[in-house]
Amino acid sequence: MKLTIERLGHLGDGIAEGPIFVPMTLPGEVVEGDIEGDQMLSPRILTPSPDRVRAPCPHFKACGGCLMQHTSDGFVAVWKQDIVRTALKAQGIETVFREIQTSPPQSRRRASLSGTRTKKGATVGFHGRASGTIVPIPACKLLHPDLMAAIPALEQLTVTGGSRKGEISFSVTRSAEGLDVLATAGKPLDGSLRIELAAMAERFGLARLEWDGELVAQHMPPAQRFGKASVVPPPGAFLQATEQGEAALLAAVVEIVGDARRVADLFAGCGTFALPLAAKAEVLAIESEAPMVAALDHGWRMASGLKRVMTETRDLFRRPLYPDELKRFDAVVIDPPRAGAEAQIEQLARSSVPVIAAVSCNPVTFGRDARILLDAGYALNWVQVVDQFRWSSHVELVASFSKDQRANR
Template identity: 65%
Template sequence: MILTIDRLGHLGDGIARGPAGPVYIPGLLPGEEVEGTLDGDRLIDPRIVTPSADRKKPPCPHARTCGGCLMQHASDAFVTAWKEGIVKGALAGQGLDAPFRPTHTSPPNSRRRATLAARKTKGGALIGFHAHGSDLIIPVPNCHLLHPDLLATLPALEALTRAGGSRTTELALTITRSLAGPDVAVTGGKDLDATLRMDLARIAESHGLARLTWAGETVALRTAPMQRFGKALVAPPPGAFLQATPQGEAALLHAVTEAVGDAKRIADLFAGCGTFALPLAEKAELLAVEGDSAMTAALEKGWRATPGLKKVTTETRDLFRRPLEPDELRPFDAVVIDPPRAGAEAQFATLARSQVPVIAAVSCNPVTFARDAKTLVTAGWHLDWVQVIDQFRWSSHVELAARFSR
C-alpha cells in the first residue's frame, strides 16, 4: 500500500489518510509518499517512495535508533515552521492570534542538562537514551545534542552505574553542566550503605564531579555547582529546574527583559532559582515567588552575595493553591510568569483581574499557554507578540515567550 503524508502530529509522527482512518508513521514528512504493509493505524516496514525536499541526512549517527531526537531528518527551516505552527494552532483553538517574532533555535551540542538511562551489564554499564517508544537503551557516545562537557562525564556515569546499579533495574542519571564541573543526580540505584557511600565518594573525587546526589541525598560535594544568572552566582539544589541551554536561556531573558521594559517593580512568579529575577534586579526591585523553599533559599543567597543588585524579596508559596491576588499585585509595574507544563490557571485568573500593566509570559506547553492567554484576552488584555524559543532542538518540545499588555 502507498500512502501520502498529509501532516505531522505533535509528537513528530507523519500522519496519512488510510482506508479506515489516520495512519501514523514515525520519521516521515508532509508530502512524502511511503509504501508498506498496513497494520491497524501503523505501517509496517515503511519505504519512502517520494522524499520531501525538506528531508536531509541526519547529522548524528545515532539518529535512526535513539529516541532523544525525533526530527534530525528534517531541515531546520521545516522544524522551525512546524513548531511555530503548533503554537499558532493552539492559539487558534482558543480563538486567538498574535504577531510572531523570529524563532530562536539553540545550536547543536548545546544541551547543558539531560537525563540518561543506565543499566549495569555483565561486562560494565549501558548508558544512553531510550529508543523511540521503547525501554531499550541506546548508547550515544557521539551525541550531537549534548554539550561536550556532558559527554565527557560518561566514564564517571559508567563507574557510578557499576558501583550502584543492577542488571534488573534501571538508573536515571541527571547530569548538569555547572561552572564548577558536572552536577550529577542519580535515582533508581541501590540503597545507600557505608560501603556504597565510600565508593560513590571516591568516584566523584576521581572523576572531578562537583556534586553527586544519590536518591535525593548529597553523598559528595567537592565544590558548589554554581550557575550564573546575570551578575549573580547561584548553587541550585539537586534536581532544581534549569533552562536546557545557555543560548535558550539568554533568548528567553532577552524576550522577558524587552517585555517588562522600564518597569521599576516586578513580580516574578514561579521564579525558580532566579533565572529571570536576578538579571532583572540589576535595574528593578523584585518579588520572587516559588513553591520550592530550597530554590528560593538558593535565589536569596545568590542575591545577597552579589553587590549592586536592587532589592529582591523571596517568598515560598504554592501558586497553584494560593495565587497572588489582585490587591497583592497592585504595587507592581510588570509580572513575569514561567509556570510548569500544567500552566497556571488559577494565577492567570487573578492576573486577569489585576491592574498590572504588562505581563511577560514564558511557557513550555503551547496548549496550556493558549488556555491561560484566553483568560487574559477575555478580560481585556492584548497579546502583543509571541516568540518560539527552541531549546530542545530536533524534538517535539516547544517553548515560547510572550508579552501581554492592558
Template identity: 60%
Template sequence: MRIEALTHLGAGRASDGTLVPRTLPGEEIALRPDGSAQILTPSDQRVAPPCRHYRGCGGCALQHASDPFVAGFKQGIVERALSAHGLTPPFRGLHTSPPRSRRRAKFAGRRTKKGALVGFHARGSDTLVAVPDCQLVTPRLTAALPMLEALTVLAASRRGEVALTVTESDAGLDVRVDSEQPLTDQLRLDLAVFAQTHGLARLSWGEDPIAMIHPPGQVFGPARVVPPAGAFLQATAEGEAALRDAVTEILGDAARVVDLFAGCGTFSLPLSQRAEIHAVEGEAAMLDALDQGWRRAQGLKRITTEVRDLFRRPLEPDELNRFDAAVIDPPRAGAEAQVATLARSSIQTIAMVSCNPVTFGRDVAVLVNAGFTIDWVKVVDQFRWSPHTELVARVTRG
C-alpha cells in the same frame, strides 16, 4: 500511503489516520513489517540526519527534517494552540539553539556482563542505545559517558536501570543518581570516593547529597547561584539568553516586578539590576539558592522571596496591585488559578513564558478576555530536533 501532516509530537499522519514516525508531509511511503517507513517519494524538506545514532536512538524525533521546516512546524504548533481560542497575534523570529548545546541531560544506565551501558532509550522501547557521538548534548556531557558507565556499575542493581541526570556547572559536572538500589553506608562511602576521584562538583542520590567537592554554580545575570540537586534549569545557555532578553525587553523600565514560579532566579536576578523583585516559588530550597546568590552579588536592587503554592494559593489582586509588571513561567500544567487573579489585578504588563503551547493558549485567552492584548509571541527552540516547543509573549492591558 501518503503522509498528509505531522502531529504535535512530530509523527506523520497518513490519510487513513495511520501514524508513521520520521516521515514528512507530502511523502509517499510503504510500511515495512516492523512499522518503519520506506520512503518512496521523499519531501524536498528531508535531509540526512546529522547524528549517526539517529536510526536507533529515541532521543530525537525530527533530525530527518530541514531546520526551516522544523522552525515552521514548531511555530505552527503555537499558532494552532492560539487559534483554538480565536487568537492570531504577531510572531517574532524564532530562536533555535545550536547542535551540541544541551547542557543538561538525563541518561539511562544499565549493568552488563562486561560493565555497563549508558545512553538513551530507543523510540517506544526499553532498549538502551549507546550515544558516544550524540549531536544534541554538549561535548562536555559526551566526554562524561565513560564516567557514567563506571557510576552505573556502582549504583545500579543487577536487573534495574539507573537514571543519571548530568548538568554542566561552572565548577564541574553536577550528577544526580536515581536508583532502586538501597543506599547503604558502604555505598554512600563508595559514591563519595567516586565523586572525588572523578572530579565531580556534586554527586547526589535522589535529593540526598552524597558529596559536594565544589559548589556547582549557575550564572544568572550578575549573580552566581548553586541550585538544589535536580532543580529546574533552562536546557541551553543560548535558549536561556533568548528568553531572558525577551523578558527584559517586555518589562522595560518597570520599577516593581513580581516573578511568579521564580525557580532559582533565572529571571529575578538579571531583572534586579534595574527593578525591585518579589520572587514567588513553591520550593523553599530553590528560593534559598536565589536569595544566597542575590546576597553575594553586587549592585542589585532588592529581591524579596515568598514560598507559596501558586496552584492552590495564587497571589490575589490586592497583592498583585503593588507591582508594575509580572513575569510568569509555570510548568507544563500552566497557571490557570494565578492567571485568573492576574486578570483581575491592575498590573499593566506581563511577560508570559511557557513550555506548553496548549496551556499557554488557555491561560492567555483569559487575559485577553479581561482586556489584555498579545503584542507579540516569540518561539524559543531549546529542544532541538524534538517536538517540544517553548515561547515567550508580551501581554499588555489595553
C-alpha cells in the same frame, strides 16, 4: 499499502488519511508499509520530501533522544511556529510572531540519562525509540561536550551502584565548576558504597554527586550564573536546557518588562529571570519549592549591585497572588510548568498590572491562559518562539501582554 503523508502531528509523526501515524516522515512523502492499528511502524520512503536531510547523528534511528533529525532546520522552525499558531487559533487568537530562536547542536547543558549493568560493564544512554532498551550515544550531536565527557563516569557509577536487575537514572547538569550529578534508583547507600562513590566523584572531577536524595560528595558548589548573581541550585532543580535558550527567553522578558520598577516573578525557580531583572527593579520572587527559594535568596544576598529581591515560598496553584497583592507591581513575569497557571492567570486578568511577560513550555495551555487575559482587556502584542530542545517536538515561547490603564479608570 501506499500512503501519502498529509501533515505532521504535534509529536512529530507524519499523519496520512485515516488517520494513520507514520514515524520519521514528512508532509508530501509517499510511503509504503504494513499497517498495524492506526500506525505504519516501518515505512519505506518511495517519494522523499525536498525537506528530508541525512540525519547528522549515527544513533538517530535507534535512539529516542531526537525526533526530527531527518528534516531541515528551516522546516522544523516553521513547524514549531505553526504548533503555537495552531494552539492560538483554536482559541480564536492571532498575533505577531517574531523570528524563532534555535539553540545550536551540542548545546544541551542538562540531560536525563539511564544506565544498566552488563556482563562486560555498563551501558549509559537514552532509551530507544518506543523501547525500554538503553541505546549508547558515543557520537551524540545533542549534548554539550562536557556532558558527553561524563559518560565514562556514569558508566562506572552504574557498575558500582546499579542494581543487576534494574536501571539507574542520572540527571546531569553542566556548571562552571564541573558536572552536577543526581542519581536515582541505585543501590541503597551503606558505608562502603558511600566511600566508593565519593572516591569516584573525586576521580572524575564531579562538582557534586547526590545519591537517592543523599549528598555523597561535593568537590565544588555547582553554581549557575543568573545576571550578576551566582546560584547553587538544589540537586535536580529546574534549569533552562541551553545557555542560548535561556539568553533568548531572558532577552524577551527584559524587553517586555522594560523600565518597570517593581516586578513580580511567579514560578521563579532559582532566579533565572528574577535575579537579572533585579539589576534595574525591585523583585518579588515566588516559588513553591523551598530549596529553590533558599538558593535564589542566597544568590541575591551574595551578589553586589542588585536591587532588593524578596522571596516567598507559595503554591500558586492553590493560593495564587490576588489583585490586591498584585496592584503594587508594574510588571509580572510568569513561567508556569506544562499545566499552565489557570488559577493565577484568572487573578492576573482581574488585576491592574499593566505588563505581563508570559513564558510557556506548552502552547495548548498557553493558548487557554492567553484567552483569559484577552477576554479581560489585555492585548497580546507578540510571541517569541524559542527552540532550545533541538530536534524534538518541544516548544517554548515568551509572550508580551499589556493593558491600557485608561480602561481601568
